Amino acid sequence: MRKSIHCFWCFALFLVIFMYYGCTKSTSSSGGTYTGWAVGQSFNGYATLLYTQNDGFSWIRQQIPNLAPAVNLNDISVLNSLDAWCVGGVVNGYGLILNTVDGGVNWSRVGSQLQIPNAELMAVHVFDQQTIWITGKSNRILYTTDKAVTWHNFKIDSLVPVNYTSFTASGSKNLWISGEPVNKSHHDSVAVIMHSSDGGVTWSQQWLPDSLQGVVHSIFALDDSTLYAAADGFILKSFNGGQSWFSTFSLLNKRLNAVYAEDINNVWAVGNNDALYHTKNAGLAWDTIKPQVTGNNLLGVTANGAAQKVWIVGSNANNVGKGIILYSNNDGVTWFIEDYPVDAGLNKVAFAPGQ
Numbered sequence: 250m251r252k253s254i255h256c257f258w259c260f261a262l263f264l265v266i267f268m269y270y271g272c273t274k275s276t277s278s279s280g281g282t283y284t285g286w287a288v289g290q291s292f293n294g295y296a297t298l299l300y301t302q303n304d305g306f307s308w309i310r311q312q313i314p315n316l317a318p319a320v321n322l323n324d325i326s327v328l329n330s331l332d333a334w335c336v337g338g339v340v341n342g343y344g345l346i347l348n349t350v351d352g353g354v355n356w357s358r359v360g361s362q363l364q365i366p367n368a369e370l371m372a373v374h375v376f377d378q379q380t381i382w383i384t385g386k387s388n389r390i391l392y393t394t395d396k397a398v399t400w401h402n403f404k405i406d407s408l409v410p411v412n413y414t415s416f417t418a419s420g421s422k423n424l425w426i427s428g429e430p431v432n433k434s435h436h437d438s439v440a441v442i443m444h445s446s447d448g449g450v451t452w453s454q455q456w457l458p459d460s461l462q463g464v465v466h467s468i469f470a471l472d473d474s475t476l477y478a479a480a481d482g483f484i485l486k487s488f489n490g491g492q493s494w495f496s497t498f499s500l501l502n503k504r505l506n507a508v509y510a511e512d513i514n515n516v517w518a519v520g521n522n523d524a525l526y527h528t529k530n531a532g533l534a535w536d537t538i539k540p541q542v543t544g545n546n547l548l549g550v551t552a553n554g555a556a557q558k559v560w561i562v563g564s565n566a567n568n569v570g571k572g573i574i575l576y577s578n579n580d581g582v583t584w585f586i587e588d589y590p591v592d593a594g595l596n597k598v599a600f601a602p603g604q
Contacts, residue, residue: 284330285600288322292593296322300353308589311353326375330601336370344370359397374416384413417470422448427465439464455491467507479505484518497532511554519547540584545573549597564594
């Protein structure tokens with residue numbers, strides 16, 4: 250009898266520990282009220298575009314087969330619960346830009362072959378209803394200040410050809426982009442960060458110390474001075490607008506794909522091979538978080554600090570088949586795996602601000 254009771258309590262303790270630190274598959278259909286989107290790989294002939302109105306406890310696929318045939322969507326930026334922009338591969342000779350103004354009931358392609366380059370577009374940042382910036386492969390940058398009636402399309406020169414994969418800003422003047430050199434060699438600096446202090450009129454390259462050289466995959470500005478970057482082997486930080494950088498966390502042979510700062514103290518970083526890190530003290534110490542999932546490359550992260558909500562998306566390590574959506578409603582203490590109706594990997598996730 251005592252043995253049976255002992256076994257029961259051991260099992261109960263194990264169950265409590267797993268639920269507290271592990272990862273539970275979500276089955277609720279009414280877990281919250283936050284509106285957001287996730288974008289990713291092509292599946293069944295067109296790009297994956299997912300939508301939720303309940304924190305992601307249920308996702309639907311928004312239908313864009315004629316707009317995005319056989320391409321991936323690489324990034325999404327959300328202005329509010331109705332207005333969102335996403336970018337992706339080349340369709341009919343120019344990069345794909347999609348916009349909705351009704352919460353995704355209808356999506357439309359914007360721009361034309363005369364205005365948009367014949368290059369895959371990798372990152373989008375929406376400032377307001379009029380101003381949108383986009384970066385892409387082959388040094389491409391474009392922006393509009395009249396809600397896509399006209400586009401300014403140009404290249405930013407750098408020492409090597411670059412695929413610009415990330416864009417961030419503090420206000421309307423201080424802009425940063427980071428990129429991955431098209432052809433990497435040990436003779437070249439592979440970390441590329443460009444900065445503009447005049448709203449994109451002029452640009453200059455920011456440099457990393459030789460000891461921190463590695464591809465920068467994502468950059469995030471908290472304010473004019475404080476920035477974080479996700480790189481190969483490091484989480485980087487700057488206190489002076491990117492004039493100098495240092496490593497706030499070193500990760501040997503680990504690729505970090507995305508970084509997001511909730512506030513001055515709370516920052517999230519994700520990467521390949523289930524890499525998931527969180528700091529609560531502005532990078533002085535990082536917690537290694539291990540939800541009970543394996544075999545994923547985590548590619549995108551966003552959060553709402555006031556509500557303690559965090560969303561993370563990715564693909565499986567083989568980059569084939571279904572990826573993953575992770576969700577926490579208590580700043581990472583517990584996690585849910587959110588199911589979605591597409592067997593494809595996901596690249597980025599974004600939720601409407603101010604909810």
